[in-house]
Amino acid sequence: MTGRHLTKSRYLAGLQCLRRLWRLVNDPPDYEDPPAGSPAEAGQEVGRKAHLLFPGGVLVEDEPWQHLEAMARTAALMADASVPAIFEAAFEHAGVRIRADVLERLPGGTWGLREVKSSSGVKDHYIDDLAVQAFVLNGAGVPLSSAQLLHVDTGYVRGADGICWPEFFARVDLDQEVATLLPDTPGRLPALRQCLWAAEPPAAEPGGQCGSPVACEFWDDCTAGKPEDWIRYLPRLSERRRTELAALGIESIAAIPPDFPLSAKQAIIRDATASGKPFVAPDLARLLGRFGPPAQYLDFEAMMPVIPLYAGTRPYQALPFQWSLHTLGADGSLGHREFLAESGVDPRRAFAKTLITALADSDLPIIVYSTYEHSRLKDLAAFFPDLRPALDAIIARLADLLPVVRGAVYHPEFGFSNSIKAVAPALCPGFGYDDLEEVADGAMASAAFVRLASGAIPPGEEVNRLRDALLAYCQRDTLAMVEAHRGLLKLVGRH
Numbered sequence: 461m462t463g464r465h466l467t468k469s470r471y472l473a474g475l476q477c478l479r480r481l482w483r484l485v486n487d488p489p490d491y492e493d494p495p496a497g498s499p500a501e502a503g504q505e506v507g508r509k510a511h512l513l514f515p516g517g518v519l520v521e522d523e524p525w526q527h528l529e530a531m532a533r534t535a536a537l538m539a540d541a542s543v544p545a546i547f548e549a550a551f552e553h554a555g556v557r558i559r560a561d562v563l564e565r566l567p568g569g570t571w572g573l574r575e576v577k578s579s580s581g582v583k584d585h586y587i588d589d590l591a592v593q594a595f596v597l598n599g600a601g602v603p604l605s606s607a608q609l610l611h612v613d614t615g616y617v618r619g620a621d622g623i624c625w626p627e628f629f630a631r632v633d634l635d636q637e638v639a640t641l642l643p644d645t646p647g648r649l650p651a652l653r654q655c656l657w658a659a660e661p662p663a664a665e666p667g668g669q670c671g672s673p674v675a676c677e678f679w680d681d682c683t684a685g686k687p688e689d690w691i692r693y694l695p696r697l698s699e700r701r702r703t704e705l706a707a708l709g710i711e712s713i714a715a716i717p718p719d720f721p722l723s724a725k726q727a728i729i730r731d732a733t734a735s736g737k738p739f740v741a742p743d744l745a746r747l748l749g750r751f752g753p754p755a756q757y758l759d760f761e762a763m764m765p766v767i768p769l770y771a772g773t774r775p776y777q778a779l780p781f782q783w784s785l786h787t788l789g790a791d792g793s794l795g796h797r798e799f800l801a802e803s804g805v806d807p808r809r810a811f812a813k814t815l816i817t818a819l820a821d822s823d824l825p826i827i828v829y830s831t832y833e834h835s836r837l838k839d840l841a842a843f844f845p846d847l848r849p850a851l852d853a854i855i856a857r858l859a860d861l862l863p864v865v866r867g868a869v870y871h872p873e874f875g876f877s878n879s880i881k882a883v884a885p886a887l888c889p890g891f892g893y894d895d896l897e898e899v900a901d902g903a904m905a906s907a908a909f910v911r912l913a914s915g916a917i918p919p920g921e922e923v924n925r926l927r928d929a930l931l932a933y934c935q936r937d938t939l940a941m942v943e944a945h946r947g948l949l950k951l952v953g954r955h
């Protein structure tokens with residue numbers, strides 16, 4: 461704990477939820493480095509690369525708990541006219557401590573505040589972020605003449621010679637927006653300070669604030685006492701309806717009265733939850749008619765690296781690197797093929813060509829679960845004109861099972877989700893992902909491949925282990941589709 465000061469991040473946490481602020485200060489979760497290859501880790505790298513836009517800038521290296529030393533170092537650097545910019549500049553005013561990402565020396569003895577984000581644009585809470593910093597800088601007597609956000613420019617294309625960092629970042633002037641918000645800042649501080657010193661955390665009902673602007677780390681604790689079928693899990697329930705249910709003292713989906721106004725889908729979920737019996741639409745058999753078997757089941761994994769890894773690619777561009785394909789025969793036989801790109805080269809062409817080859821000898825329906833594969837195939841067809849006819853032919857065979865599940869089936873074990881990871885185990889008891897550890901979801905798969913592709917891991921055991929984990933995960937996802945499909949067929953009496 462760095463003491464009971466307000467800081468920039470605590471100020472922002474308090475604006476989101478006072479309980480979150482209290483917990484962060486008085487009962488903080490253990491700090492964990494962001495997982496290797498994750499967007500959070502890439503965000504830290506983006507912050508460091510922004511320094512390259514300010515040649516000659518000097519970093520204040522003191523740690524967060526050395527704030528007084530950091531302030532002294534900042535003052536010394538400001539007094540040295542040869543220093544054009546200060547990174548992690550430290551200030552305090554009215555009990556609020558900040559470390560500014562970049563403080564840029566400007567003509568006329570003034571300074572520019574630069575906040576660096578790895579996002580693709582300006583978000584509302586960034587203005588709060590800049591405004592509280594401007595409040596502290598003004599109070600500390602720093603003549604501030606400009607406030608800018610540096611964010612990632614998703615239109616930037618990496619060249620053959622690597623990243624051009626000044627072009628990678630977009631610089632957005634936010635002077636006007638910060639000036640508008642600045643007068644509100646001091647008035648918010650007393651309530652935040654009071655919360656900071658309270659003996660007990662303030663009460664707060666979990667709600668919309670818990671996920672915005674960031675996903676609160678205390679969600680599990682705050683919702684531990686809620687029923688398993690808490691009304692907040694009912695999809696698309698409006699705030700108005702939630703309030704009405706709260707006024708009736710109803711917290712469980714199963715307890716929602718039959719005459720309470722719900723959408724058709726919400727009523728289906730309520731009824732299935734209350735009865736424990738699945739809902740099956742009368743036309744499910746007809747809807748499944750075009751899905752076979754025989755059929756093929758296709759799933760992609762892709763990464764979206766914020767810092768482009770390959771020439772010709774953009775920040776956050778989706779780059780598919782792996783596919784898995786199961787084939788279910790009319791006789792129930794199951795076959796499997798797969799592809800995982802080599803790291804070090806743009807995976808897209810090998811991905812597309814191997815997929816075309818794997819699918820060329822069949823005209824079976826290709827079952828997917830969401831529009832994701834369709835979108836990636838469209839991207840590839842646009843990027844490789846010579847492969848376009850073959851990729852368009854694959855697109856024409858896609859059959860999306862998700863809308864069928866969403867519209868015609870609800871099983872109490874779905875857990876209010878239509879995700880394949882919820883649907884397959886519900887329709888096929890015993891099936892699951894629990895034995896997968898290193899790669900168990902799409903985000904972990906993306907992070908694993910970014911680690912491989914960025915050369916962060918030397919060749920050897922760990923590379924082989926990660927590649928095996930990626931293959932096992934993607935194969936499991938297409939097997940999940942097979943099992944979900946089989947489960948749906950059972951519901952309509954087809955085995």
Ligand code: SF4
Nearest residue numbers: 477480670676679682
């Ligand atoms: S989970 Fe929600 S209510 Fe609980 S501390 Fe976080 S933001 Fe506040």
